[in-house]
Amino acid sequence: MDTADVLAWRDGCIEALDQTVLPHQVRTLRIGTVDELIDAITRLAIRGAPLLGAAGALGVALAVRQGKTERWDAVRLTAEIDRIATARPTAVNLAREVRAVAAHLRGEAGAARGGAVGIDAEVADAAAVEAAAVGVLAEAEEISRRLSVRGAAFLRGACGADREGRGDRRLRVHTHCNTGALACLGWGTALGVIRALAEEGALDHVIVDETRPLLQGARLTCWELDQLGIEHRLICDGAGPFLISQGLVDAVVVGADRIAANGDVANKIGTYSLALAAHRAGIPFVVAAPESTIDPDTPDGAAIPIELRAEEEVTGTAAPAGTRAVNFAFDVTPAELITVIVTQNRVVKPQSF
Numbered sequence: 121m122d123t124a125d126v127l128a129w130r131d132g133c134i135e136a137l138d139q140t141v142l143p144h145q146v147r148t149l150r151i152g153t154v155d156e157l158i159d160a161i162t163r164l165a166i167r168g169a170p171l172l173g174a175a176g177a178l179g180v181a182l183a184v185r186q187g188k189t190e191r192w193d194a195v196r197l198t199a200e201i202d203r204i205a206t207a208r209p210t211a212v213n214l215a216r217e218v219r220a221v222a223a224h225l226r227g228e229a230g231a232a233r234g235g236a237v238g239i240d241a242e243v244a245d246a247a248a249v250e251a252a253a254v255g256v257l258a259e260a261e262e263i264s265r266r267l268s269v270r271g272a273a274f275l276r277g278a279c280g281a282d283r284e285g286r287g288d289r290r291l292r293v294h295t296h297c298n299t300g301a302l303a304c305l306g307w308g309t310a311l312g313v314i315r316a317l318a319e320e321g322a323l324d325h326v327i328v329d330e331t332r333p334l335l336q337g338a339r340l341t342c343w344e345l346d347q348l349g350i351e352h353r354l355i356c357d358g359a360g361p362f363l364i365s366q367g368l369v370d371a372v373v374v375g376a377d378r379i380a381a382n383g384d385v386a387n388k389i390g391t392y393s394l395a396l397a398a399h400r401a402g403i404p405f406v407v408a409a410p411e412s413t414i415d416p417d418t419p420d421g422a423a424i425p426i427e428l429r430a431e432e433e434v435t436g437t438a439a440p441a442g443t444r445a446v447n448f449a450f451d452v453t454p455a456e457l458i459t460v461i462v463t464q465n466r467v468v469k470p471q472s473f
Contacts, residue, residue: 121301121347123261127166127174129254132185134178138165139302143343154183154200161207161214164334168303169377169413170260173213177256179204180221181249188246197225209425210386210450211377212415217256224252261306263410263464268312271373271408271462275313276322278404278459279370290324291317291370294360297331297388298340299375299408309375309408311344313462318350326352327369329360331388333433333447357390361397372398376409376461383455383470384421389448395457404459411463414473421452 128135134151140163141147149165151157157179160166166175183200186192192200205218224245280288293314297303300311307315317323326345331337338354345352355363363369372394378386385391385407398405418424427449434445455470 121344123257123301123305126301126305127171127178127257129178129181129250129257132182134175134182136160136166136175137302139167139340140165142302142339151182153186154179154204157182158203158207161204167336168298169211169213169375170264170304170309170410171302172208172211173217173412174256174260174305176204176207176214176218177221177253180218180225181246181253184225184246184249208427210427212418213377213410213412216412221249221252221256224249257305260304260410264304264306264308264312266464267309267408267410267462268307268316270464270467271310271313271406272316272320272322274460274462274467275317275371275373275404275406276320288322290322292324292327292368293317294327294329294364294369294372294394295341296329296337296360296372296374296391296394298336298344300341300344302340302344303375308344309410310373310406311341313373313406313408314345314350315348318348323350326350327360327363328352328354329357329390329394330354331390332357333436336388360390360394364394364397364401364403367401369398369401369403371404371406373406373408376407376413377450378418378424379407379409379414379461380418380420380424381414381416381473382420383458383461383473384424385453385455385458385461385470386421386424386426386450387453389451392451392453392457395453398459399457405453405457406460406462407453407458408462411465414461414463421454424450424452426450426452 126137136149138147187197205215300308328341329337376385429447429449431445434447458470
């Protein structure tokens with residue numbers, strides 16, 4: 121899948137694949153206002169930490185264009201850009217890329233103030249902002265390829281021999297949520313590692329969690345794996361730890377929405393239980409994410425803001441009327457349960473940060 125099929129900047133608008141209707145329908149959204157972008161982000165039509173970062177970068181260019189048309193002053197432009205940056209609080213990539221591109225509105229001075237705008241949309245250099253935003257897309261694709269190859273090399277080394285020590289074997293890899301091109305551009309993060317293993321002939325099959333309540337694993341990861349011709353098995357989320365305990369999994373590979381300075385990792389709810397199971401079973405638990413997902417300003421997992429989403433996503437039509445729900449979108453996996461974190465630049469134990 122080409123990056124342009126997932127997210128693109130065309131004729132002053134953002135075009136994005138609507139991930140809420142996959143796999144049964146392939147539909148492209150054309151987004152021309154900040155309100156439309158925030159709606160697409162909050163209802164998960166655009167999702168996945170690296171993709172959110174790229175969409176946020178394009179959102180700054182979108183805000184400048186809309187602001188020129190509507191004659192926004194510096195206060196309004198700053199407020200609209202801040203709305204984009206905070207549309208989903210857990211994924212650090214979104215705010216980071218928004219600030220980086222917004223800094224081009226003020227050059228180095230803006231960058232020094234953390235990307236503060238401080239300039240009217242009418243006089244902003246739209247071309248410079250657009251160039252910076254589009255550059256984020258190209259960089260994300262290259263990062264994902266490097267990360268994928270590095271992660272696959274680690275897993276081949278960590279899991280290459282069977283229990284009798286008979287050399288190379290094809291791996292059974294468990295993953296959670298969706299971390300491929302739909303979420304990350306290019307090859308992806310965790311799913312990119314899996315793709316690299318498959319291309320190297322080192323993959324047997326993939327275990328995919330449904331990833332409730334919105335089924336990103338069932339809807340999106342299975343669809344991507346099918347597109348790639350990679351053999352996979354879908355399981356309900358609660359079955360994951362049991363499969364690991366039965367020796368049916370060689371390694372777990374997941375993505376991340378934010379990595380704290382101490383190596384704690386926030387990822388889609390359900391990740392923590394897989395980490396516990398992998399730790400007990402003695403198999404690798406690998407987090408694959410770009411360097412930009414590491415947040416040195418967040419000291420540990422307790423300081424990561426965890427998004428609480430609508431109760432209706434959990435209760436749906438199955439629960440009796442009036443049933444209440446707790447719907448945390450993410451959980452935090454402590455650093456001591458993580459074997460390594462793989463980025464485009466390194467393979468590192470969380471305790472070595």
